[in-house]
Amino acid sequence: MSQQAKSREAQLTSGLTPPGTAVSDLLRDLDRWALFLDIDGTLIDLADTPDGIVVPADLPANLDAVSKKLGGALALVTGRALPYADRLFQPYQFPIAGLHGAERRMSDGAIDCVTSTPEFELLKAGLFSDTAGWDGVLIEDKGAAVGAHYRQAPERQTDLEALMERAAADAGSDFTLQRGKMVIEIRPARASKGEALRSFLDEPPFAGRLPVAIGDDLTDEAMFKTANALGGLSIRIGEATLPDGNATQATMLLSSAAELRDILAGFAR
Ligand SMILES: O=P(O)(O)OC[C@H]1O[C@H](O[C@H]2O[C@H](CO)[C@@H](O)[C@H](O)[C@H]2O)[C@H](O)[C@@H](O)[C@@H]1O
Ligand SMILES: [Mg+2]
Secondary structure, three states: OOHHHHHHHHHHHOOOOOHHHHHHHHHHOOOOEEEEEOOEOOOEOOOOOHHHOOOOOOHHHHHHHHHHHOOOOEEEEOOOOHHHHHHHOOOOOOOEEEHHHOEEEOOOOOEEOOOOOHHHHHHHHHHHHHOOOOOOOEEEEOOOOEEEEOOOOHHHHHHHHHHHHHHHHHHOOOEEEEEEOOEEEEEEOOOOHHHHHHHHHOOOOOOOOEEEEEEOOHHHHHHHHHHHHOOOEEEEEOOOEOOOOOEOOOOEEEOOHHHHHHHHHHHHO
C-alpha cells in the first residue's frame, strides 16, 4: 500500500464520523441532503456474471421509502444501460443516470439517452467474434457501450486490455475506455458520473441540497470528487486504496453493500 494510501486509510478510520453516522445524519436534516447511489457492488452484491445479480426483495421498497423521506432527492448513477437498471427496482422508478452518466432520466421523466451507431454495432460484432473461443470471457452489449468481462477468465485480462484498447481507438474520440472490477468497457466519452451528479443538482428536487455519493468502483471516483467539491459526502464501499494503489477520493468507507442496505433499511423505517 503506497504511503499516500496509508495516510488516507488512517485519515478515513481516524476521528471522522463513521459513515453509518453520516448517513443517519440524514434522518435529522431531511431537507439538506441528496443521495446518489451506484448499483453494482454498492446496492447489489457482485456476482460472477452481469446477469447473475440478485436484487434483495426488500431493497426496491426501501429505496422508495428513503427517496420519499428525501423529497425525491435520490438518484441511481450506474454503468449499466438505463433500461436494464430500471428493471432491477420495479415497480419503482428513480431518477437515474446510465452508461456512467452518458444517459439520464430526470425527475420529470424526460430522458436524455444516447443511441448506438451502425459503426459501433460493427465494432461490438467484432468483439463478439474475436473472443468467441475465449472461455469465460463475456462481452456485454449495452447499446451505446460495451463491456468485456474477465471475472471468469482472469488469465485473459491482458488479451482483453489489448483488444479493447484497439477497439476504443477505432471507435474514435466520442468514446473512452472505462476500467472496472474485472471488466474493461468502451463507453460514450460525453459524460461521467461526476457530471451526472452535477446535472441532477441543477434540477428539482436535488437543487439546493448537498450530495451524498456512494459507490465502489473506479467510475465512482468522479462522483466522489464532485460531491467533495460541492461540500457533500463521499462514501466508498470497500478499501481506502484503489486497485492501482492510489487513495480513493471518498472521505468515508463502508465495508460492504450489505452494510449499506442495512443502513438504508433503518433509514426507510
Ligand atoms: O456503476 P455500476 O452500477 O457499479 O455498474 C458497473 C458495472 O457493473 C456490472 O459489472 C460488474 O458487476 C457484475 C455483476 O455483479 C460483475 O460480474 C462484473 O465483474 C462487475 O464488473 C455491469 O456488468 C457493467 O455493465 C457495469 O458497468
Ligand atoms: Mg459499482
